[in-house]
Structures are given as C-alpha cells and as structure tokens.
Amino acid sequence: MRGHAVLAVLGVLCVFPIYWLYATALRRPEDVYSQNPLPWPMSLLNVVDAAAKVDVVGLMVNTTAVALLTALGQLLTALLAAYAFAAWRFPFQRLLYLAFIGTWLVPFQVTMLPNYSLLLQLGLLNTLAGVVVPNLCSALGVLLLRQHLDSFPKELLEASAMDGRSSWTTLWTVVVPNVRPALAALSILLFINAWNEYFWPAMVLQRSNAVIQLGLRSFMGTEGNDWGPLMALAGLACLPIFALYLVLQRHIVHAFVRSGLK
Amino acid sequence: MFVELAPPVTAPVGHGSSTGPAGPGPVVHTARPARVRRLLHAVVPYLYVAPALVLLVVWTYRPLVQTAQLSFYSWNLLPTSPAVPVGLANYERLFELPDLGDSVGRTVVLILALLPFSIVVPVLVGLLTREVRGRAAVVYQAMVFAPMLVAPVASAAVWQWLLDPGSGVVNRVLGTSTNWLNDSSTAQLAIIVITGWHVLGFAVLIVSAGLAGINGDYADAAAVDGATRSQITRRITLPLLSPTLVFLALMTVLLSAQWTFPLIDTMTQGGPADATTNIYYLLWDYSFRSFDAGLGAAAGMVLLVGFGAVATALVWLSDRLTFHDN
Numbered sequence: 139m140r141g142h143a144v145l146a147v148l149g150v151l152c153v154f155p156i157y158w159l160y161a162t163a164l165r166r167p168e169d170v171y172s173q174n175p176l177p178w179p180m181s182l183l184n185v186v187d188a189a190a191k192v193d194v195v196g197l198m199v200n201t202t203a204v205a206l207l208t209a210l211g212q213l214l215t216a217l218l219a220a221y222a223f224a225a226w227r228f229p230f231q232r233l234l235y236l237a238f239i240g241t242w243l244v245p246f247q248v249t250m251l252p253n254y255s256l257l258l259q260l261g262l263l264n265t266l267a268g269v270v271v272p273n274l275c276s277a278l279g280v281l282l283l284r285q286h287l288d289s290f291p292k293e294l295l296e297a298s299a300m301d302g303r304s305s306w307t308t309l310w311t312v313v314v315p316n317v318r319p320a321l322a323a324l325s326i327l328l329f330i331n332a333w334n335e336y337f338w339p340a341m342v343l344q345r346s347n348a349v350i351q352l353g354l355r356s357f358m359g360t361e362g363n364d365w366g367p368l369m370a371l372a373g374l375a376c377l378p379i380f381a382l383y384l385v386l387q388r389h390i391v392h393a394f395v396r397s398g399l400k
Numbered sequence: 401m402f403v404e405l406a407p408p409v410t411a412p413v414g415h416g417s418s419t420g421p422a423g424p425g426p427v428v429h430t431a432r433p434a435r436v437r438r439l440l441h442a443v444v445p446y447l448y449v450a451p452a453l454v455l456l457v458v459w460t461y462r463p464l465v466q467t468a469q470l471s472f473y474s475w476n477l478l479p480t481s482p483a484v485p486v487g488l489a490n491y492e493r494l495f496e497l498p499d500l501g502d503s504v505g506r507t508v509v510l511i512l513a514l515l516p517f518s519i520v521v522p523v524l525v526g527l528l529t530r531e532v533r534g535r536a537a538v539v540y541q542a543m544v545f546a547p548m549l550v551a552p553v554a555s556a557a558v559w560q561w562l563l564d565p566g567s568g569v570v571n572r573v574l575g576t577s578t579n580w581l582n583d584s585s586t587a588q589l590a591i592i593v594i595t596g597w598h599v600l601g602f603a604v605l606i607v608s609a610g611l612a613g614i615n616g617d618y619a620d621a622a623a624v625d626g627a628t629r630s631q632i633t634r635r636i637t638l639p640l641l642s643p644t645l646v647f648l649a650l651m652t653v654l655l656s657a658q659w660t661f662p663l664i665d666t667m668t669q670g671g672p673a674d675a676t677t678n679i680y681y682l683l684w685d686y687s688f689r690s691f692d693a694g695l696g697a698a699a700g701m702v703l704l705v706g707f708g709a710v711a712t713a714l715v716w717l718s719d720r721l722t723f724h725d726n
Contacts, residue, residue, distance in 0.1 A: 141528055141532040144525055144529055145532060145537075152545075155547070155555070156550060158562060173572055214451075215451045215452040218448045218449070218451055218452065219451070222445040222447075226444070228442070228445045234453065237453070238452070238456065241460050243704065243707055244464055245703065246658070247700065248701075249459070249467060250463075250687070251693055252462065252463035272459040275455035275456050275459070277456075330549060336551070341688075350551075351552075354557060358553075358556070371557075372558055373554075376551055379551070383546070387538070391541060391545060395606060
C-alpha cells in the first residue's frame with residue numbers, strides 16, 4: 139500500500155501541470171481565470187482563437203516534416219555505423235567509436251557560431267533543410283543500435299556471408315528484420331526529440347511561423363497574458379507526442395530506459 | 401566505461417556490386433585479383449561508418465576547431481568586418497569579468513539542486529515501490545513519465561501560467577502573491593523545479609530498471625543470514641545500483657544546463673538581474689546578444705575543458721567505486 143500511495147502522489151504531482159494545460163485550453167474564454175478543477179462547460183473557442191492568430195496547420199505540417207526527416211536520417215546513419223561497429227573489427231574502431239561518444243561533451247552552444255556561418259554559406263539559413271541537415275547524425279542512435287547489434291548472433295552473419303550475400307544485402311535481409319523492435323523504439327525516441335527541439339530551429343529560422351515550438355514562443359512574447367489561446371496552442375504542440383505515447387507506451391518507455399542504460 | 405569491443409567476428413565479405421566502388425558486376429569476384437579484394441574488404445566497414453562520421457566531422461568537430469581558433473580573435477559577427485587576431489585577450493577579459501565566475505557558480509547551484517530530482521527522490525521512490533506491479537505500475541509509470549514528453553516551450557508556457565502572480569494556481573494554493581519568475585530570489589528556484597519536474601519521471605524509470613536488474617538472490621541470502629531490510633538496502637542494493645547512480649549523476653552534470661536553456665530563453669532571458677544566467681546562457685548571450693564572438697568562443701573553450709574534466713572524473717570514479725554484478 140505504501141508503494142501505491144507514494145507513486146500515486148508523485149504521479150498526480152507530475153501530471154497536474156499537463157492536466158491544467160488542457161483544462162485551461164478547454165475552458166470558455168470567459169472562464170479562463172476560473173480555478174474550478176473541472177473545465178465545465180467545455181469549449182473549443184480558445185483553440186479557434188489560437189488558430190485564427192497563427193497558422194496551426196502549417197506549423198504542424200512543417201514540424202512533422204522536420205521531425206520525420208530528422209528521425210529517419212538519424213536512424214539510417216546510425217544503423218549503418220552501428221552495423222559496421224558490431225559486425226567487423228577494424229583499425230581505429232575504438233577511436234572512431236569514442237569520436238561518437240565524445241560529442242556528448244561538446245555542448246551545442248560551443249559549436250553554434252561556426253555552424254551558423256556554414257549554413258549561411260550554404261544558403262540554408264531560414265530553411266527547414268537548415269534545421270534537418272546538421273542533425274542527421276545522432277550519437278545516441280549509434281550507441282543504442284550498436285548495443286543491440288552486438289548481441290546479434292554472429293552465426294547468422296557468417297551464414298549469410300557463406301551464402302554469398304554481400305554485407306549490404308545481409309544488413310537489409312538478415313539484420314534489419316531481426317532488430318525491428320529496437321529500430322522502432324529508437325525511431326520513436328528520435329522523432330520525439332526532433333519534434334520537441336527548440337534551440338537549433340530558433341537559431342536557423344528567423345520566421346516564427348515555421349515550426350510549432352517557435353510559433354508557440356512568438357505567441358508567448360506578444361500575448362503573454364492571453365492564457366486561453368496560449369494554452370490551446372501549447373496543448374496542440376504536445377498533442378501528437380501524447381497521442382503517440384498513448385498508443386506506443388511500452389515501446390517508448392523501453393526506448394527511454396535503454397537510452398539511459400549503457 | 402562506454403566502450404566494449406565486440407568479440408572477433410568473421411566478417412561478412414562485401415562481394416556484391418553494391419558495396420565495392422570497383423565492383424563491375426555481381427558474379428565476377430572470383431576473377432578479381434586477391435590483393436584488390438583484400439583492400440576492398442578492409443575498406444567496407446569504413447564505408448558504413450562514413451555517412452555518420454562525415455556528419456559528425458562537419459557539424460561537431462570542424463566547428464569545434466573553428467571555435468577554438470575564434471577564441472583568439474575579436475569579431476562582431478558581421479560578415480563585412482574582418483576578425484582581428486588578439487592573442488589571449490579574450491581569455492584575459494573572460495577571467496577579469498565577473499560574469500564567468502558568477503554563471504559557473506549558478507550552474508553549480510543548478511546541478512546540485514537538480515540532484516535530488518535526478519537521484520535522491522528517484523531512489524527513494526524506487527525502493528519504496530518495488531512491490532508495485534502489474535496494471536497499476538503501468539499507470540503510475542505513464543503518469544510520472546509524461547512530463548518528459550512535454551516540449552520545453554510548452555512547459556514554459558504552462559508553468560508561466562501556473563506561476564502567474566495574480567491568478568496562477570501556485571499562488572492560490574500557497575496563499576501568496578509572489579512574482580516567482582520576476583523576483584531574483586525565486587527565479588532560479590522556479591527554473592530548478594520546472595527542470596526537476598521534467599527529469600524526475602525519467603530518473604524514476606532508470607532507477608526502477610536498475611533495481612529490476614539486480615539479482616534477488618543476494619538479498620535472499622543476506623536475509624537468511626539475518627540481515628535487516630535496511631542493512632540489505634545499504635550494503636547490497638545500493639552498491640549494486642551504483643552504476644545507475646553514477647550514470648544519472650553524469651547525465652545531470654552534462655545535461656542540466658542544456659535542459660534549462662529553453663526554459664530560461666522563453667521565461668526569464670537570464671534575468672532578473674542575471675539570476676538565471678547559467679554558463680550556457682552566458683555563451684549564447686556573449687555571441688548572439690552582445691555580438692562578441694571571440695569572447696563567446698573563449699567561454700566555450702573554458703566550458704569544454706571544465707566539462708571534460710568533470711566527466712573524466714566521474715567516469716574514473718565509476719570505474720573505481722562501482723560494483724558490477726558479473
């Protein structure tokens with residue numbers, strides 16, 4: 139019972155701000171300052187209000203595109219690199235692997251200025267491509283997939299090589315089908331990260347109407363006290379992730395836990 | 401601690417046309433000279449690593465070197481104005497200004513204040529709730545984990561609303577009228593609590609996973625020998641959990657300032673009176689608000705050395721102090 143009590147209290151504390159976000163968003167505009175724990179009568183007027191002020195659909199489409207492309211790119215580069223690290227032993231392997239791990243010591247703010255000027259030179263500043271391209275390699279992805287592939291039965295790789303299959307064919311016909319759960323979990327994790335990313339889009343995109351996190355921020359700056367529409371937009375910014383979570387809860391939790399354990 | 405080499409593998413050979421740049425056709429490999437084949441064979445793993453590695457070099461290591469160079473120049477970010485070499489002047493200025501020391505101090509406070517959220521409470525919760533299983537556990541897990549999924553800007557928005565001095569829930573519940581985010585004595589506390597709210601559920605999950613991975617036989621054996629519950633916890637469970645704890649500490653140190661950045665940028669902009677300017681925000685401020693690229697770069701280099709030292713120390717500690725259940 140003690141365990142249940144502790145977890146229930148903690149769970150309620152954790153969920154309350156999220157509940158309040160949606161509760162406020164769903165109140166009638168004249169009830170926004172109400173402290174009634176139940177948003178009743180409910181209304182979607184705040185959502186309508188937010189949608190009138192920013193292009194919600196456009197923001198969602200852009201953010202989805204950026205998050206999908208980033209996650210897919212990271213998944214692909216990580217899969218190829220992790221396959222190499224797990225399937226072969228080659229000179230400088232350890233050093234190369236450390237180069238991936240080492241990126242965790244390099245905070246984003248240390249590299250932002252040269253990256254910013256490179257994007258400028260490439261003409262990618264202010265474009266969605268400029269948000270995606272610098273983020274196509276995920277050290278976390280390489281690390282997690284390598285852990286999975288290391289436990290992949292080597293006999294299967296050998297058997298595939300003896301069948302005369304190339305390493306490329308082996309990767310796609312033997313390895314990938316067998317680690318599909320790990321790939322799925324990792325891709326969800328990468329998608330969530332990309333969806334919630336704030337720092338880099340804020341630097342690259344001057345237009346505030348490009349991705350949802352920036353649209354939300356511009357809303358906060360100008361109409362900080364218009365709580366109803368602000369909560370509606372914030373709620374919309376989180377909605378796809380929560381929906382994904384409700385559907386795929388077990389996989390997402392496993393992905394996060396695995397990302398935490400070396 | 402991070403690197404474990406794979407056991408020796410007989411490599412799958414890249415025979416097909418898709419791997420080797422010189423592969424003229426799918427079935428001609430028997431005709432290829434042995435030396436060329438060996439060379440191709442040796443190159444194959446590098447080809448797979450190449451895409452990720454190139455991205456890493458272009459977007460992490462190249463800019464790192466450039467930042468190091470930039471720290472010896474004076475430049476205001478304008479493409480039209482040249483960067484002037486100034487030797488060590490940026491570093492001298494950096495150490496003369498009080499900003500760096502102050503922001504490092506605030507970063508240390510931030511990290512220490514986050515440790516209860518990322519280690520102490522998760523361990524207590526983990527120990528108290530080991531017997532909770534099944535459907536209830538899944539529901540609790542979903543609840544504590546949910547904040548991790550909230551976008552930082554959205555969480556900044558909702559917390560600003562909760563902390564609103566006039567009609568925010570926090571003041572209503574506490575019966576106060578504190579202006580949490582605009583008062584230099586409470587702004588940092590607010591940032592800490594919000595960040596803690598974000599990471600708590602994640603840390604609880606990690607600790608639970610760590611506890612679940614501990615073999616129950618040790619505790620059973622100790623119990624047979626007459627050990628009490630608290631003795632078992634202190635002498636067996638916590639030492640076996642120590643790799644997880646060191647990992648969480650490492651993560652808190654390396655990522656906490658990073659976690660807080662979006663919150664600070666959207667809620668306080670480093671204020672009031674610099675009360676929430678930590679080292680990451682200072683870097684941003686130097687480069688993109690004061691347009692002093694050289695000073696920003698120098699601060700970045702100092703930060704990198706500092707974090708490198710802390711991380712090395714923690715990895716060393718974890719190798720020395722932790723127990724592995726092999």
